[in-house]
Amino acid sequence: MSKRCDHLIDYMNGHLSEEEKQAFEVHLETCSDCQEELNELKELTSDLGFLSEPIDPPPSMKERVLSAAFEEKAPTEPEKVSEPVEFKPKKKNRWIMPTMAAALMLSLVGNAFLFTELASSPEEGEEIPSVSIDSLVQQLSLQPSAEDIPFEARASFVDKDQHQQLIVEADQLSQPADTEVYQVWLLKDEEPYRAGTFTPGEDGSGMSTFDIDPEMGFDTIAITIEPDETSEQPEGEIVLLQEL
Amino acid sequence: MPKKDVDVYVRLRQGDKDALELMYDRYGKLLYSFSYKMTEDQQFSEEIVQEVFIKIWTQKSSYDETKGKFSSWLLTITRNTVIDHLRKKRETASEIATKEMAEDPDPSVEDQVEWNEKRGVVREAIEQLKPEQQNVIVLFYYRGLSQQKIADQCDIPLGTVKGVSGLP
Numbered sequence A: 001m002s003k004r005c006d007h008l009i010d011y012m013n014g015h016l017s018e019e020e021k022q023a024f025e026v027h028l029e030t031c032s033d034c035q036e037e038l039n040e041l042k043e044l045t046s047d048l049g050f051l052s053e054p055i056d057p058p059p060s061m062k063e064r065v066l067s068a069a070f071e072e073k074a075p076t077e078p079e080k081v082s083e084p085v086e087f088k089p090k091k092k093n094r095w096i097m098p099t100m101a102a103a104l105m106l107s108l109v110g111n112a113f114l115f116t117e118l119a120s121s122p123e124e125g126e127e128i129p130s131v132s133i134d135s136l137v138q139q140l141s142l143q144p145s146a147e148d149i150p151f152e153a154r155a156s157f158v159d160k161d162q163h164q165q166l167i168v169e170a171d172q173l174s175q176p177a178d179t180e181v182y183q184v185w186l187l188k189d190e191e192p193y194r195a196g197t198f199t200p201g202e203d204g205s206g207m208s209t210f211d212i213d214p215e216m217g218f219d220t221i222a223i224t225i226e227p228d229e230t231s232e233q234p235e236g237e238i239v240l241l242q243e244l
Numbered sequence B: 001m002p003k004k005d006v007d008v009y010v011r012l013r014q015g016d017k018d019a020l021e022l023m024y025d026r027y028g029k030l031l032y033s034f035s036y037k038m039t040e041d042q043q044f045s046e047e048i049v050q051e052v053f054i055k056i057w058t059q060k061s062s063y064d065e066t067k068g069k070f071s072s073w074l075l076t077i078t079r080n081t082v083i084d085h086l087r088k089k090r091e092t093a094s095e096i097a098t099k100e101m102a103e104d105p106d107p108s109v110e111d112q113v114e115w116n117e118k119r120g121v122v123r124e125a126i127e128q129l130k131p132e133q134q135n136v137i138v139l140f141y142y143r144g145l146s147q148q149k150i151a152d153q154c155d156i157p158l159g160t161v162k163g164v165s166g167l168p
């Protein structure tokens, strides 16, 4: 990570001088850390504008806005404006991210509505540097158990007041048949415990949250496809199995 | 609804003025309210909305589905426009912070379904965060502050921030 990386927040918020900005953009083209983080921040924040308290614009504003626009030349063929390229996030690690990630995950709880890409995982098992935030304990990138299973999944352990929460989030899931569901398991010494159930949405993403007891010392996480949501023991195909 | 946004947008791009008007009816209030949340200045907010609508009408900013949801894209453009104006303000150093006639706007109700729904969900989510976490989001996202200022206001020792980000 170079010194330039430190400019990301200020780049997003327009606090760089013209030279710094250009230098950062050059840096951005080759720095995957910054590309990933920029994308993540964009995704994490993309719905925050909806939080705005509704206020009524002046009634005459519509007229002013529209006539100001119509005074400009009407659209022709869209110009190819060079906008920042979108990059796929993979990992990240700076101080503002844990907060955004926490916000993100909380907004996801019970509502698979927002972001398709979760603030993703650092290296396996690596703890996120905790500067101001202590709620996000660990994030893992989960690997499918076979190469022909396309999905991407992430697991996050978040400290709540009295307990810990496991949040599993996945994309590119294939639609299970009928009553089938994706079931998350936590294992300790090969003994499985149910740890969340989900079915994918139309876009193939899904998530579950589950309260866990951190004292249990689970050693493995698994996801299976179960015939329905009542399985007490894994019966179906294992799509993922990974040590914690 | 999202599908329809795209249809309206396609018409807009072909120079259909009604389409731009429809876009205003649908999103003018959201963008205005969002600008106000960032700037706390109604006059300024109107200028922002106006600029955003000029940008989409002239295709200075153009949308396609790779950019995610249309509404989120509009919000992003709006935020970028605010950020840009704030930067210019700082550069001209016109520290005339006296807001004339700075009355607070009357709160309103929103009938746009998507906004209503998301507002509830996002608010619920944010409320679960610790106050200092909420603060970071406000300072970073809505106020658009610099990293240094966020660190200062959040009492995050800059040394720690730099340590984490790999600086000496």
Ligand SMILES: [Zn+2]
Pocket: A001, A002, A004, A005, A006, A027, A031, A032, A033, A034, A035
């Ligand atoms: Zn970088």
